[in-house]
Amino acid sequence: MTEFNSESTKILIVEDNEMNIKTMSLILKRKGYKLSVARNGQEGVDIYQKEHFDLILMDIQMPVMNGYEATKFIRALEKTTQRHIPIIALTAYAMNEDRQKCLNAGMDEYLSKPVRPHLLYATIENTINDNKT
Ligand code: MN
Numbered sequence: 001m002t003e004f005n006s007e008s009t010k011i012l013i014v015e016d017n018e019m020n021i022k023t024m025s026l027i028l029k030r031k032g033y034k035l036s037v038a039r040n041g042q043e044g045v046d047i048y049q050k051e052h053f054d055l056i057l058m059d060i061q062m063p064v065m066n067g068y069e070a071t072k073f074i075r076a077l078e079k080t081t082q083r084h085i086p087i088i089a090l091t092a093y094a095m096n097e098d099r100q101k102c103l104n105a106g107m108d109e110y111l112s113k114p115v116r117p118h119l120l121y122a123t124i125e126n127t128i129n130d131n132k133t
Contacts (some may be wrong), residue, residue: 004125007032010052011124014044014070015059015090020113024057024090027117033124041065045073053085055128058107060091060098067091068105075106086127090115 011033015021021037028035036051038044042065044056056074060067071087078084088109089102102110109127111120 004129006121006125007034009054009124009128010034010036012036012038012044012047012051012053012056014038014041014056014062014067016040016062017059020059020090023114027115027120030117031121041067041070041073044070045077048074048085049077055124056085056087058087058089060089060102067107068101071102071105071107084131086131088123088127 011028013021013024013035015024015037016039025035025037036047036053038047040062044058045065048056058067058071065073067089071089074085074087086109087107088111089107090111090113091098091102092113099110108131109123111123
């Protein structure tokens with residue numbers, strides 16, 4: 001397996017809360033990740049179809065299209081492309097049933113907000129590496 005390189009890793013942040021976008025961007029830029037931001041699920045789906053990303057960080061509660069719907073949409077699109085982009089849910093919910101709901105929608109991982117930087121870094125690396133093997 002090749003060494004994980006955050007500086008060549010492109011992440012799409014799908015999040016409607018400006019404060020969360022700022023916080024998340026600061027945490028991720030510290031590691032050199034390349035970032036794009038979509039402000040609701042529909043925007044996220046649109047950008048996903050135009051650009052290449054290595055991973056998506058997906059909020060759940062968003063206007064226009066929520067995180068579950070956006071994830072299901074992307075997974076449906078992937079049925080024709082044979083690709084699988086890692087999607088990590090980032091949510092204020094912390095109940096076990098919410099975790100299961102995220103996994104059922106097609107997300108690979110689940111983190112509750114506010115997220116701890118080291119846990120975020122580790123989860124991103126592990127999720128991308130798992131997806132390669
Ligand atoms: Mn939200």
